[in-house]
Amino acid sequence: MVISFRFEKMQVLKLCLSVIFVVGFVPHVFAQSDLLSLELDLEGMPKLIHEVEPRYPARAAARGIEGWVQVKFTIMADGTVDPFSIEITDADPWGMFNSAAIRAIEKFRYEPRVVDGVAVEMSNFQHVVRFEL
Numbered sequence: 001m002v003i004s005f006r007f008e009k010m011q012v013l014k015l016c017l018s019v020i021f022v023v024g025f026v027p028h029v030f031a032q033s034d035l036l037s038l039e040l041d042l043e044g045m046p047k048l049i050h051e052v053e054p055r056y057p058a059r060a061a062a063r064g065i066e067g068w069v070q071v072k073f074t075i076m077a078d079g080t081v082d083p084f085s086i087e088i089t090d091a092d093p094w095g096m097f098n099s100a101a102i103r104a105i106e107k108f109r110y111e112p113r114v115v116d117g118v119a120v121e122m123s124n125f126q127h128v129v130r131f132e133l
Contacts (some may be wrong), residue, residue: 005100047110048110048127049109052107054097054101054131057096057099057100060097061133068091068097068130069088069089069090069128071087071088072085073085074121075125076123079109079110080100081108105127
């Protein structure tokens with residue numbers, strides 16, 4: 001699957017400052033007049049096949065607090081998440097949902113990344129876990 005986007009040059013500069021490319025995620029940029037096209041090759045990228053709903057913390061539920069946690073981790077060649085690789089990269093509010101997000105991510109299962117027909121480990125994969133009442 002190839003997804004194409006069109007951006008003005010200033011948008012590309014802002015995008016480059018804010019986007020982190022995942023290992024093996026190689027963009028191709030082509031100039032077209034004063035617009036740029038960005039093509040992202042998503043073939044072989046891991047696909048989430050088993051997502052676990054996180055347990056909503058009682059303290060947050062009692063106070064009506066919602067939020068999200070951005071998590072970075074490694075997907076092993078067998079599609080499991082390496083529990084020792086899980087890292088919180090951002091959250092709002094910080095600390096309220098972190099533990100619940102980690103416990104859920106540990107149980108996620110992926111169809112692993114495939115390179116030349118072989119399933120491979122993929123580090124620095126990111127996922128946002130949302131907590132909504």
